[in-house]
Amino acid sequence: MNTLWIVVLGTLVIYLAYNYYAKYIDSKIIQADAKKATPAKMYMDGVDFMPTSKNVLYGYHFKSIAAAGPIVGPITAANIWGWAPALAWLLIGVAFIGWVSDYTAIMVAVRNDGNSLSAISHKLIAPRTRTILFVFIFFYLLLVAGAFMGIMSALMAARPDVPFGIIMLGIMGFLAGQMLYKWKMDLIVVTGIVVVVAVAAMVFGPFGSTINPDTKAVQWVGPINGATVAFNNAVNKITGGNSVMSVFDPTNADPRIPAPGADGTRPSTAVYDAATGAIKTMPAYLFWALFILAFSYLAATLPIWRFAQPVNYIGFWITLLTIGLSALGAVLAPFIKPDVGSFALEPIKTWGFAYDATKAWQPLWPMLFVTIACGSISGWHALIGSVGTARQLEYETDALPVGGGAMFTENTLALLSLVAVSIAGAGGGAGRFAAGVGSLLSVLFGDGFKSFGTALGFGAFMVIVLTVTQLIFRVMRVTLTEWVGDAFPVFRNMHISTLFSMFLTMLLVLTGTWVYLWQLFGAANQLMAALSLLIVTVWLKSEKRNPSFALWPTVFMYLTTIAATLVTARNLFVTIVPKGGAAAAGAWAMIIISAFLLIASLLIGWDGFQAYQRFGKGGVAAKKAAATTGDD
Secondary structure (H helix, E strand, O other): EHHHHHHHHHHHHHHHHHHHHHHHHHHHOOOOOOOOOHHHHHHOOOOOOOOEOHHHHHHHHHHOOOOOHHHHHHHHHHHOOHHHHHHHHHHHHHHHHHHHHHHHHHHHOOOOOOOOHHHHHHHHHOHHHHHHHHHHHHHHHHHHHHHHHHHHHHHHOOOOOOHHHHHHHHHHHHHHHHHHHOOOOHHHHHHHHHHHHHHHHHHHOOOOEEOOOOOOOEEOOOOHHHHHHHHHHHHHHHOOOOEEEEEEEEOOOOOOOOOOOOOOOOOOOOOOOOOOEEEEHHHHHHHEEEHHHHHHHHHHOOOOOOOOHHHHHHHHHHHHHHHHHHHHHHHHHHHHHHHHHHHHOOOOOOOOOOOOOOOOOOOHHHHHHHHHOOOOHHHHHHHHHHHOHHHEOOOOOHHHHHHHHHHHHHHHHHHHHHHHHHHHHHOOOOHHHHHHHHHHHHHHOOOOHHHHHHHHHHHHHHHHHHHHHHHHHHHHHHHHHHHOOOOOOHHHHHHHHHHHHHHHHHHHHHHHHHHHHHHHHHHHHHHHHHHHHHHHHHHHOOOOOOHHHHHHHHHHHHHHHHHHHHHHHHHHHHHHHHHHHHHHHHHHHHHHHHHHHHHHHHHHHHHHHHHHHHHHOHHHHHHHHHOOOOOO
């Protein structure tokens, strides 16, 4: 297999699925109508409800949904099972489930006055479903934030060429908001300035670094990366160079773990013990974790135009640039540099069904389908689509190109990640993604650009994840306020609710083992998608429309993710709890959270099943019954 075939297969599947399946569902079953007034037009307030061009809204929705999932998920899955199972799920999942979830979450909200999924479930299924869904969403977002924070903190601590670019991204975000909304400058001029500066800062990060000819290790002695190393060393001296704690990552996906040498073994470093697999958590790691929280705090509490929106806008262009150039490199690689275009990773490494009572169990089903948490389907997409994108839809007919189109575009990012790890070989998420991007860009610009292309890959990864993480904390703040604000008025204060959410997230980052937190997030994420599809299925039944295209994905994702949640909890109990200490405490916390999510999903599933049956029998009468069922 080579990179060209991935591009061909991806293009073919996306073209056929969009034009011959998605458009059919849109016109024949949902019956999107451009003449119907959307909530954005009916309730336009210039804040939440605002009719927006589909071209702008597509970019907003894509950058709001594309985060670590389509990058880390396929890379982790390819490392565990091989690239072939990962490729199959990415293509099949997006064609029959992923776009369905994104598109219908937007449309069910549009057809219900722009209400959130929680509010719709209250009216459509049962009052108690809304309360349970609030609990589910908050803890689900907590897992998402914890997984993303762990990844980004490790990368910032391990790669001194990355922080400068992220700092410049924040500065350019502030500047872009000022230039657009206060100085009223032209959008094209603003885009040219802020995007060029942000990209240049990312590319400039490794400038001046060298490669040790004996160890092949990077020597960070450049003006930017050298200063970052010196800063990290100064922070680490707070504890006398000693670690705060140690964690273990059995998948070797943590960016702090070095890549294998020519003999296939990993060398020990200042933070990694090759003999035991222990990863030291140094003060510098904690500093960068707090830096990311501060970055996200600004996005969660400032007016959206001041920081979060312009940062996301810059991130959209950086992501698009990375995908476009890498795709072009993937097409040309087999002809120009066959060594880059050929896959180094095995198509199938294991089916994962070998069972050892003392080790983590990773069966292909159900674990593949939650390890690839995005790219095929994602609950975050449904959540952000229903509460954000649906309230900006100008015409109903825009829902498919915006929701479905953005999901298919995110699938291309997941395919790029799969290509990256397949040509770069086994290794961690961010590192393999960046190395793959560097190799693909070297096809276009020559070998001399590879290190700069790799730096751009690391920077793009951070931007992709960070721009969504800041939205996660914003949604967590709102969810916490709506959930417990009446009982505990202090949480109505945006600063209190934001800081409390960040405190819980930091606990998970410090005590959890990265890969299991990721897979638990994946299970919760896919359960969120299943619950969203369940609400859509019940709505379709209530409207006397054929629900099959949403019903069967609901059943598959619901059963798969419940099974995956149980497997992940079992893995935590068997492999992490016996280690004791903070790691065990984190494992128990995640086991308890998984139990909460499992119980919540079972209750919502049962309520949804009863509502589905009622609408199958009673029609309009069932809607009245739904409003009085549940909260006793």
